[in-house]
Amino acid sequence: MARGSEFLGSEWAILCGAMSWVSERNLVSAISNAGGFGVIACGAMTPELLDGEIAGTKALTSKPFGVNLITMHPQLFDLIEVCGRHQVGHVVLAGGIPPKGSVEAIKATGAKVICFAPTVALGKKLLRSGADALVIEGMEAGGHIGPVSTSVLAQEILPSLAEENLVFVAGGIGRGEAIAGYLEMGACGVQLGTRFACASESIAHPDFKKAFFRASARDAVTSVQVDPRLPVIPVRALKNKGTDEFTAKQIEVARLLDQGAIEMGEAQLQIEHFWAGALRRAVIDGDVENGSLMAGQSVGMVSQEEPVAEIITALLGECEAALSQRRAA
Numbered sequence: 001m002a003r004g005s006e007f008l009g010s011e012w013a014i015l016c017g018a019m020s021w022v023s024e025r026n027l028v029s030a031i032s033n034a035g036g037f038g039v040i041a042c043g044a045m046t047p048e049l050l051d052g053e054i055a056g057t058k059a060l061t062s063k064p065f066g067v068n069l070i071t072m073h074p075q076l077f078d079l080i081e082v083c084g085r086h087q088v089g090h091v092v093l094a095g096g097i098p099p100k101g102s103v104e105a106i107k108a109t110g111a112k113v114i115c116f117a118p119t120v121a122l123g124k125k126l127l128r129s130g131a132d133a134l135v136i137e138g139m140e141a142g143g144h145i146g147p148v149s150t151s152v153l154a155q156e157i158l159p160s161l162a163e164e165n166l167v168f169v170a171g172g173i174g175r176g177e178a179i180a181g182y183l184e185m186g187a188c189g190v191q192l193g194t195r196f197a198c199a200s201e202s203i204a205h206p207d208f209k210k211a212f213f214r215a216s217a218r219d220a221v222t223s224v225q226v227d228p229r230l231p232v233i234p235v236r237a238l239k240n241k242g243t244d245e246f247t248a249k250q251i252e253v254a255r256l257l258d259q260g261a262i263e264m265g266e267a268q269l270q271i272e273h274f275w276a277g278a279l280r281r282a283v284i285d286g287d288v289e290n291g292s293l294m295a296g297q298s299v300g301m302v303s304q305e306e307p308v309a310e311i312i313t314a315l316l317g318e319c320e321a322a323l324s325q326r327r328a329a
């Protein structure tokens, strides 16, 4: 973990993955102040909003934190410019292969670039293109997910890439024993989302948090794709009426595609806007019926509101105990 924390500039190489609407100044600064590494979720924010959020976070912590940018954001390069102006140390690029020039633009600001690697081949390509570190995220995670589990990704990617490169593991991590396992396999750190979403410092609505406390792993299900022509990135969330509404939304968008009323790009954008709006309804307004309760399978291990510092201490304690037990054996 020392390699990971040196790279991040934090005490521990535990990132709180960016969560749209949840990972704002309060949670991000709390994570960094507790020795972890907080990441602002830019999501669909405008450059002006991101500017304010970074300034607000800086007012609450002097520790390093990062910013997560979605590669398909139409103003990606303006957002990079905002990060550069604030001298943000680490930018995480999420949502697909970084567009041409984006990695270079981030590095020109002096920031380090972290990318998501879905396969060994793509991981190597991203590193060759300038990525300073990789995150591998399995389908146990909350939010938008790929098709492969964390345990398989870790076995496929860590042995070939983690010795010479920095690789963080994400998806399904709820306890320190799992962190110990991935560190032993060569990871330099981990990223958690679900475990931190309901921390005391998280601004998520009390009803959003209650839904998490009540849920078990099997309640965090993936969305289904209803039309083979409309590629929809699956989303893992707690099952509710909003999950069914998403199916209806896909049927509506597929019909518009059929009629030639919209292009594929616009169709995909409408789907993404649906998620952003639905997540906001759940996180901010507390509409746990119709909103999107994005959550990973580790939600079953989240049973009460706890301060971030206590969550990190518990994770480290479990991790340390597991490692010393193995050393003793």
Ligand SMILES: Cc1cc2nc3c(=O)[nH]c(=O)nc-3n(C[C@H](O)[C@H](O)[C@H](O)COP(=O)(O)O)c2cc1C
Pocket: 016, 017, 018, 019, 020, 022, 041, 043, 068, 094, 095, 137, 140, 141, 142, 143, 144, 170, 171, 172, 173, 191, 192, 193, 194, 195, 197, 293, 294, 295, 296, 297, 298
């Ligand atoms: C409510 C929620 C919202 C999320 N939003 C984003 C996002 O906007 N951008 C992103 O890259 N990842 C997003 N994620 C994924 C997290 O950053 C993180 O990688 C993931 O939660 C890790 O897996 P875990 O949930 O099993 O801990 C989100 C996850 C959750 C639970």
